[in-house]
Amino acid sequence: QVQLVESGGGLVQAGGSLRLSCAASGRTFSRLAMGWLRQAPGMDRERVAFIDWSGGGTYYADFVKGRFTISRDSSKNTVYLQMNDLKPEDTAVYFCNAAVGPGVLNFGGDEYWGQGTQVTVSS
Numbered sequence: 001q002v003q004l005v006e007s008g009g010g011l012v013q014a015g016g017s018l019r020l021s022c023a024a025s026g027r028t029f030s031r032l033a034m035g036w037l038r039q040a041p042g043m044d045r046e047r048v049a050f051i052d053w054s055g056g057g058t059y060y061a062d063f064v065k066g067r068f069t070i071s072r073d074s075s076k077n078t079v080y081l082q083m084n085d086l087k088p089e090d091t092a093v094y095f096c097n098a099a100v101g102p103g104v105l106n107f108g109g110d111e112y113w114g115q116g117t118q119v120t121v122s123s
Contacts, residue, residue, distance in 0.1 A: 002027045002112040004096045009117030012086055016121070020081040022096030022114055033099050033106050034072060034079040035059070038092035038119075045095070049081060050104050057104040063089075086121045093118050 008020040035050030049070040096114035
């Protein structure tokens with residue numbers, strides 16, 4: 001079992017920055033691919049950014065490329081999402097996800113979710 005605790009959300013003006021953190025506990029962090037998804041009101045949950053267990057592979061949704069950076073610190077069992085140049089359309093609840101598997105994106109295996117953190121970008 002894995003417990004994920006997100007932090008770092010909040011209210012920011014358009015063009016500003018936030019850094020989300022997701023601390024993992026309960027299972028070997030180094031064996032988990034980690035990532036972030038988001039869900040805006042009335043919308044489906046969508047992938048934002050993912051990083052594989054080694055930190056050597058990443059995935060970014062097209063709408064965040066060049067603005068968001070995902071990273072992980074194995075010494076702290078934590079994954080980060082640095083969000084720059086935020087836009088009002090980035091407003092959503094951001095969820096941390098952990099999945100067992102060798103790739104950046106893994107399907108069909110064990111996965112775990114955080115409780116979500118609200119990001120609100122004002123225009």
